[in-house]
Amino acid sequence: MSMDDFMGNPVSVRISKVVHETTTACTIIFNIKSSSFTFSPGQFLMIWVSEVDEIPMSISLWEPPKVGVTVLPIGEATESLCTLQPNDWIGIRGPFGSSFTLESKRALVVGGGVGMAPLRPLIYNLRDKNAEVTVLIAAKTKQELMFFEEFSQLSDDRLRVSASTDDGSEGFEGLAPEAVKEILNDNDFDTLYTCGPELMMHNLYDIIKDSKLAFQASLERFMKCGCGICGTCALDPTGSLVCVDGPVYSRDYLSKITEFGKYQRDAMGVKKKF
Ligand SMILES: Cc1cc2nc3c(=O)[nH]c(=O)nc-3n(C[C@H](O)[C@H](O)[C@H](O)COP(=O)(O)OP(=O)(O)OC[C@H]3O[C@@H](n4cnc5c(N)ncnc54)[C@H](O)[C@@H]3O)c2cc1C
Ligand code: FES
Numbered sequence: 001m002s003m004d005d006f007m008g009n010p011v012s013v014r015i016s017k018v019v020h021e022t023t024t025a026c027t028i029i030f031n032i033k034s035s036s037f038t039f040s041p042g043q044f045l046m047i048w049v050s051e052v053d054e055i056p057m058s059i060s061l062w063e064p065p066k067v068g069v070t071v072l073p074i075g076e077a078t079e080s081l082c083t084l085q086p087n088d089w090i091g092i093r094g095p096f097g098s099s100f101t102l103e104s105k106r107a108l109v110v111g112g113g114v115g116m117a118p119l120r121p122l123i124y125n126l127r128d129k130n131a132e133v134t135v136l137i138a139a140k141t142k143q144e145l146m147f148f149e150e151f152s153q154l155s156d157d158r159l160r161v162s163a164s165t166d167d168g169s170e171g172f173e174g175l176a177p178e179a180v181k182e183i184l185n186d187n188d189f190d191t192l193y194t195c196g197p198e199l200m201m202h203n204l205y206d207i208i209k210d211s212k213l214a215f216q217a218s219l220e221r222f223m224k225c226g227c228g229i230c231g232t233c234a235l236d237p238t239g240s241l242v243c244v245d246g247p248v249y250s251r252d253y254l255s256k257i258t259e260f261g262k263y264q265r266d267a268m269g270v271k272k273k274f
Contacts, residue, residue, distance in 0.1 A: 007225075007227050008092075008093035008094045009093070010092070011032070012090070013031065013092055015030050015084055015085065015086050015089070015090065016030055016031055017086055018085065021147065023143045024072060024082075025070055025071060025072045025073075025146065026070070026071055027060060027070045027071075028069055028090070029067070029068040031065040031067070032092075037064070037067075037095065038095070039121075040100070040102075041119075041121040041122035042100040042122065042218055042248040043058075043059060043096060043118075044058045044095065044097055044118070044247065045094040045096070046093040046094055047091070047092055048091030048093075049080045049081050050090070052076055052077050052080045053077040054077075054091070054093075055077045055078065057071065058195075059118065060118065061120070061121070069117070070114060070120075070146070072114040096226055096227060097244065097246060097247050097248070098246055098249075100193055100216050100248050101216065104190050104214070106188060106189045106191075107133045107134070107190070108136070108180070108187070108192045109123055109134070109192075109194070110135075110193070110200075111137055111138065111195055112194075113138070113139055113140075113144060115146075115197070115218070116137060118218050118247075119194075122193060133159050133160070134187065134189070135160070135162070136176060136183065137161070137163050138164045140165065140167065141166070142163075142165055142169035143169075145163050145165070145170060148170070162179070175200070176196070176200050176204070177203035180204060181207060184207070189213060190214060192213050193216050193217075194217050194218070198219065198274050199274050201261070203261075204217075205254060205260070209251065214250065214251065215250065217248070217249055218247045219246050219247050219260070221243075221265070222265060222266055223243050228241050232267070233246075235257050236257070237256075240257070259271075
């Protein structure tokens with residue numbers, strides 16, 4: 001295996017556009033040479049922010065040569081990314097990791113906050129395959145709902161879009177799992193796809209674990225190399241590497257992960273409870 005196969009082909013790309021999605025999050029769009037990359041929904045890039053850090057970001061837009069990542073500023077690297085402007089440069093490696101399956105015919109897609117980022121290309125792919133898709137977009141407030149207007153404008157009899165907000169400013173008032181219980185009462189799905197806060201995903205897993213519904217969740221863990229070298233992103237107790245075996249895991253595998261919904265490790269390997 002060549003170094004490029006292993007680490008991804010590191011390239012510098014120039015930002016072409018920055019879209020402000022919510023009051024805090026933005027999508028950074030750049031052009032790639034399409035022939036050198038392949039992508040499936042759920043995969044991520046390692047994004048190099050000059051003089052700051054290299055961090056994992058899900059691909060939220062894949063229309064080669066146009067590619068984008070949607071960033072929520074929470075620390076040094078993500079805040080720096082959000083200050084970049086068209087014509088600034090970033091480095092990218094990847095795409096890395098596992099992806100969502102696309103066989104569903106009746107899908108429920110639940111995204112919390114910036115967790116909607118990897119679900120966005122998934123929703124478009126499922127639609128292209130003629131699946132019936134129900135999307136629940138969750139956030140603390142209406143202002144933080146990610147891609148809600150975009151998908152609401154596209155909604156039709158095969159794409160149903162609703163929201164849940166903790167403060168009730170849009171859609172269902174309360175946490176996403178409560179809204180999902182209501183949706184499941186009235187509808188029949190074959191697969192629930194989710195990405196967002198891990199406690200939300202774990203609550204969804206608890207809701208469906210005794211049913212026949214397939215379940216796929218995209219996990220986040222602290223990453224250094226992003227490509228299976230350093231071991232930082234290993235899950236207890238199996239040692240599965242989120243950057244290689246994940247970030248998308250199915251319900252059978254999640255049932256073996258004792259840390260799912262309980263804790264993750266920081267940069268030093270110290271456990272941090274959710
Ligand atoms: C596969 C994958 C895909 C991701 N996709 C996106 C995305 O599409 N959009 C987005 O905004 N963010 C995404 N993230 C999270 C993003 O990588 C982190 O927010 C970022 O690395 C934080 O870097 P920072 O320097 O800004 O903050 P730091 O100062 O490094 O950290 C700020 C806080 O966030 C915690 N943190 C840092 N990295 C992670 C992590 N990987 N998982 C959980 N907590 C972390 C730290 O412990 C600290 O409490 C993704 C993470 C992974 C693993
Ligand atoms: S981040 Fe290094 S092995 Fe996953």
